[in-house]
Amino acid sequence: MTVQSVGLPRPQLIVVHDLGVTASDVTLDSAIGERLLQMVRETPTSAQELQVGREVAHAVTANLVKEIDKLGIPAVPAAMATPVAGPSLAIDGHFLSVDEGNRMRRMVIGFGAGASEVRTLVPIYETTSEGRRLVEDFYTTVKSSRKPGKHTAEEIAKVLKKFFAEQGWIPASTP
Numbered sequence: 001m002t003v004q005s006v007g008l009p010r011p012q013l014i015v016v017h018d019l020g021v022t023a024s025d026v027t028l029d030s031a032i033g034e035r036l037l038q039m040v041r042e043t044p045t046s047a048q049e050l051q052v053g054r055e056v057a058h059a060v061t062a063n064l065v066k067e068i069d070k071l072g073i074p075a076v077p078a079a080m081a082t083p084v085a086g087p088s089l090a091i092d093g094h095f096l097s098v099d100e101g102n103r104m105r106r107m108v109i110g111f112g113a114g115a116s117e118v119r120t121l122v123p124i125y126e127t128t129s130e131g132r133r134l135v136e137d138f139y140t141t142v143k144s145s146r147k148p149g150k151h152t153a154e155e156i157a158k159v160l161k162k163f164f165a166e167q168g169w170i171p172a173s174t175p
Contacts, residue, residue, distance in 0.1 A: 008017075008087070008126055008167050009086070009087045009166070010073070010087075010167070010169045011086075011087050011088045011089065011126075011167075012074070012075060012077065012083045012084045012085070012086040012088055012092075012161075013037060013074050013075070013081070013087045013088040013089075014068050014074065014075040014076075014088065014089045014091060015075075015078050015081040015088060015089070015090045015091070015094070015127075016061050016063070016064050016065050016068070016075055016076070016077055016091045017078040017090065017091065018042065018054070018057040018058055018060070018061045018077075018078070019057040019060055019061075019092075019093040019094055019095050019106045019122075019152075020057070020092075020093065020094035020095065020141070021050060021053035021094075021095055022039060022050065022052055022053075022058055022123060022160075024112075034167065042069075052144055053095065055141075056095075056148050056149045056152075057095070057149075058149075059149025059150065059153075060148075060149045060150075060152050060153045060156070061077050061078075061153075062077065062149075063149055063150050063152075063154070063155075064091070064153040064156055064157060066153075067153055067157035068157065068160065069155060069162070070157075071157075071161055071164060071170050072165065072166070072170060073169060073170070077079060078090075082083055085146060087126060087127065087128050088127045088164075089124055089125065089126055089127070089135075090127055090132065090175065091122060091123075091124055091125075091156075091160075092122070093120050093121060093122040093123065093156075094120065095118065095119070095120055096119045096120060096121050096139070097117070097118075097119045098107075102170050105175075108117050110117030117141060117142070117143050118142045118148050118151075118152055119139065119140070119141045119142070120137075120139065120140045120141075120152060121139055122138055122139070122140065122159070123136070123137040124136040124137065124155055124160075124163070135165055138159050140155040140156055141155075142155050142160065143170040161173070
């Protein structure tokens with residue numbers, strides 16, 4: 001983790017954006033945009049691979065919203081978000097790499113079927129009346145996942161749970 005903010009006000013809403021799939025999905029208005037662009041390797045992507053990647057990103061969003069809701073903080077996909085009066089958080093992110101294991105199997109069966117590792121970078125932004133600022137970012141790595149959307153969301157949720165507890169928004173879990 002490169003950024004760490006403590007004592008943030010509890011958000012009224014958490015807005016979850018689909019993870020970016022290609023370098024063109026990176027938004028440069030963020031503090032980590034340049035670093036992210038350097039990390040994302042732009043490789044030729046077939047239309048089929050891009051479509052599958054976007055479907056997985058959408059699945060991550062849906063699963064992550066469910067995981068955050070379980071923690072007791074309201075969350076919605078960005079497509080369904082409406083402005084709130086108080087502070088909110090935006091969870092963004094990007095697939096950094098997919099070590100695809102057997103590439104042919106991955107293309108025939110789908111994203112993750114032949115994958116041995118899926119790595120993501122996830123920034124968290126606080127949005128207030130003064131604007132948006134980066135308050136945390138972290139990496140996740142999911143190995144050998146046949147359900148990358150679910151497992152990636154679960155891994156992101158584990159890190160978020162720790163972050164929320166550090167902020168005092170939820171009780172700290174006992175080991």
